Amino acid sequence: MVDHKVAERIRRPELLARIQSAGQAARLFEPGMTVGMSGFTKAGDAKALPRALVERARERPLDLTLITGASLGNDSDGMMADAGVFRRRLPFQADASLRRKINTGEVMFIDQHLSETAEQLRSGALPAIDIAVIEACAIREDGAIVPTMAVGNSASFVQGARHVIVELNLAAPAALEGLHDIYVPRPRPAREPIPLTHPGQRIGATAIAVDPARIAAIVVTDSPDSPSSVLPPDAGTDAIACHVVAFLEGEVAAGRMGPELLPLQAGIGTIANAVLHGLTQSSFRNLSMYSEVLQDSAIALLDSGQLALASASSITLSAPVRERFLANLDKYRDWIVLRPQEISNHPEIVRRLGIIGLNTALEFDIYGNVNSTHVGGTSMMNGIGGSGDFARNGELAIFVSKSEAKDGAISSVVPMVAHVDHTEHDVDVLVTEWGFADLRGLAPRERAPLIIERCAHPFYRPQLRDYYERALLRGGQTPHVLEEALSWHERYRTAKHMRAA
Numbered sequence: 001m002v003d004h005k006v007a008e009r010i011r012r013p014e015l016l017a018r019i020q021s022a023g024q025a026a027r028l029f030e031p032g033m034t035v036g037m038s039g040f041t042k043a044g045d046a047k048a049l050p051r052a053l054v055e056r057a058r059e060r061p062l063d064l065t066l067i068t069g070a071s072l073g074n075d076s077d078g079m080m081a082d083a084g085v086f087r088r089r090l091p092f093q094a095d096a097s098l099r100r101k102i103n104t105g106e107v108m109f110i111d112q113h114l115s116e117t118a119e120q121l122r123s124g125a126l127p128a129i130d131i132a133v134i135e136a137c138a139i140r141e142d143g144a145i146v147p148t149m150a151v152g153n154s155a156s157f158v159q160g161a162r163h164v165i166v167e168l169n170l171a172a173p174a175a176l177e178g179l180h181d182i183y184v185p186r187p188r189p190a191r192e193p194i195p196l197t198h199p200g201q202r203i204g205a206t207a208i209a210v211d212p213a214r215i216a217a218i219v220v221t222d223s224p225d226s227p228s229s230v231l232p233p234d235a236g237t238d239a240i241a242c243h244v245v246a247f248l249e250g251e252v253a254a255g256r257m258g259p260e261l262l263p264l265q266a267g268i269g270t271i272a273n274a275v276l277h278g279l280t281q282s283s284f285r286n287l288s289m290y291s292e293v294l295q296d297s298a299i300a301l302l303d304s305g306q307l308a309l310a311s312a313s314s315i316t317l318s319a320p321v322r323e324r325f326l327a328n329l330d331k332y333r334d335w336i337v338l339r340p341q342e343i344s345n346h347p348e349i350v351r352r353l354g355i356i357g358l359n360t361a362l363e364f365d366i367y368g369n370v371n372s373t374h375v376g377g378t379s380m381m382n383g384i385g386g387s388g389d390f391a392r393n394g395e396l397a398i399f400v401s402k403s404e405a406k407d408g409a410i411s412s413v414v415p416m417v418a419h420v421d422h423t424e425h426d427v428d429v430l431v432t433e434w435g436f437a438d439l440r441g442l443a444p445r446e447r448a449p450l451i452i453e454r455c456a457h458p459f460y461r462p463q464l465r466d467y468y469e470r471a472l473l474r475g476g477q478t479p480h481v482l483e484e485a486l487s488w489h490e491r492y493r494t495a496k497h498m499r500a501a
Contacts, residue, residue: 002047007222009138009168018218020050025165029053034065035086036121036157040314040341041094041268041293042073044150046133046167047223050076054083065127067117069313069341070268070292070385071095073226078339079106093116093385094230094268103379111373114292114386118156122187129478131216132210137172139423143212144205147180147338148172149163149225150314154342155182155208157173163216170222175329178206180338196349199263199290200337227319228295231276235404239433240271241278242275243426244398247429247436248284253394259283260308263290265350265390266297267359268316271400273297273356280304290353292344294336294387296321311337313344345389357390361401361430363410364455365417366448366468367478368424368439370399376489384421391426403432403457409497413456415467416485431454432495444478463500 002016005198010016026049028095039045049074053062056470061084071077071094080086089098091112097288101107107174112120120126138146148169149155158164166453183204185191196203209400233241241329251257261284265270276297279287296318301307315338317325343349362381370391371377373384393398399422401412411430425442430437435454439447452464471479488498 005170006168009170009174009453010497011120011217012139012142012143012212013048013052013220015139015143015155015215017211018215018217020217022048022219022382024476025049025054025219026052026056026165028073028131028165028216029056029062029064031060031063034067034127035368036067036129036132036161037072037151038069038134038147038150038152038154038157039072040069040150040152040170041071042048042223042228043314043316044075044135044148044152044154045072045076046135047074047169047221047321048167048219049165050074050080050085054079057083057085065277067091067121067126069150069151069154070114071382074223079366093431097382099134109380111380111383113384113388114341114347115389116345118153118340118342121156121160122269128398129161131163131165132157133165133167134158135167135169135172137169137176138174139168139218140207143209144209146177146207151180151182151338151340152313153341155184156342158208158210158492161214164210164214165217165219167219170220171224173326173329179333179336180206182206182208182340183343184340185342190202194343194346194349197352199311200479202337202474207425218426225316227322227324230270230273230318233277236433237271237274238278240431241275243431243436244275244400245278245282248356249282249351249429257351257483260286260288262354262356262395263288265289265291265355266295267385267387268293268295271360271402272358275400276301276416280306288354290344292341293351299325302332307335309335309337309346309403311339313339313341328477341386345386346359347389347461350390350393354395355390355393356398356403357387357394358398358400359387359391361399361412363412363414363417364401364427364430364451365414366451366464367429367444368430368447368451369417369420370419370422373420374419376493377486388422391422397422397426398431399427400431402457403434404460408457408459410492411457411460411498412489413451413460413464414488414498415464416480418478418489433459434455438465460498
């Protein structure tokens with residue numbers, strides 16, 4: 001007998017017969033398959049199937065290619081990597097155990113712009129999805145799947161998968177239905193322009209269409225998303241936020257935008273979240289967001305009345321903010337739209353709307369090149385995520401970072417970044433707790449002194465000035481002392497600090 005709560009969520013009665021345990025559903029997976037799992041920054045991810053696949057892999061490694069929207073919660077990535085569930089992973093992750101596997105070469109990781117995954121699946125550049133695992137809060141009468149707190153790549157996974165497994169999560173309120181806007185572009189070359197001209201506009205359906213015959217199993221769960229792990233603002237992030245606000249106030253004063261600004265995007269993480277929190281202390285009103293993820297700061301801006309609407313692909317919140325959000329869904333429903341990530345990060349739309357992108361750098365160099373992904377130039381941290389989608393195509397690409405790390409042993413401003421994710425051509429503004437450097441309209445020789453004096457930690461400024469002055473003696477459009485350009489990273493590798501002798 002099916003529990004009445006489950007029956008209320010599965011509104012196509014014939015599908016009730018496909019309810020299985022996670023262990024039973026895991027038997028559908030065979031070694032070498034390509035699997036698409038819902039989940040974007042710990043939200044909307046499958047809760048039961050990853051653990052069941054870990055058990056399944058104890059019999060023999062599954063060696064799957066696992067594709068998601070972004071990072072998974074509940075330690076799923078690490079558990080599956082350790083158990084041999086997958087040997088190839090894309091397009092983003094944020095798990096310490098998986099990170100170790102990636103950096104030892106045990107897991108092949110494809111670090112990919114978040115807008116590109118669905119396109120490569122559609123074109124056949126990536127293997128077709130054998131099984132899609134999608135978390136849902138309901139299944140409609142027509143079989144369509146209602147996502148939970150994230151859309152990510154779920155619509156594309158369902159569209160191309162041979163089989164679909166639905167994780168029906170009773171912990172996700174049924175009232176989430178109606179929050180989503182599912183629009184999937186047509187294949188090229190017959191694709192028409194995406195008809196979205198305003199962040200709050202709805203252009204698609206409220207659920208993911210699927211032929212009910214392809215739903216191979218339904219697994220019932222009752223587990224909340226993993227809470228956000230971002231840290232609260234501190235003196236450094238508060239200072240960064242103040243500098244970002246000052247820069248944006250200057251843009252308004254110069255007449256380059258109005259007091260409502262242009263639509264905002266903020267990457268995942270503590271610093272970006274803190275910067276948006278800082279906007280609650282600003283004079284800006286009637287703001288909008290067109291982003292990939294909404295964090296606690298977005299809810300704070302909605303609550304303050306400064307943010308009028310927010311479009312994203314995922315909502316990732318701390319436990320107390322999530323509780324408040326879900327308790328007031330009727331209020332937030334009028335302000336929030338959740339879209340597939342190929343729409344939230346689509347280059348054409350980002351350019352059309354004129355997005356202000358706020359993203360985090362691991363390090364940047366004196367000419368404005370940004371490293372977002374690789375520690376020491378070789379070891380993957382998390383991935384590029386959507387930062388490149390917005391930096392290359394938005395109206396403003398703002399990158400933020402604290403000026404030093406490891407208690408001052410590392411300078412985040414270096415002569416040359418050891419890995420380049422965003423070239424100087426795509427970076428407009430750099431911000432640390434010391435100030436901001438507006439790089440627009442500046443040649444490399446004009447950028448370097450500004451970045452050194454405005455963004456570097458005072459302790460490291462003499463070293464940077466010395467390097468730059470000696471580089472000028474060698475000449476060139478972008479002067480460098482090439483044999484020393486990466487010496488700061490090598491010094492840290494051997495001596496555990498970047499300080500000059």
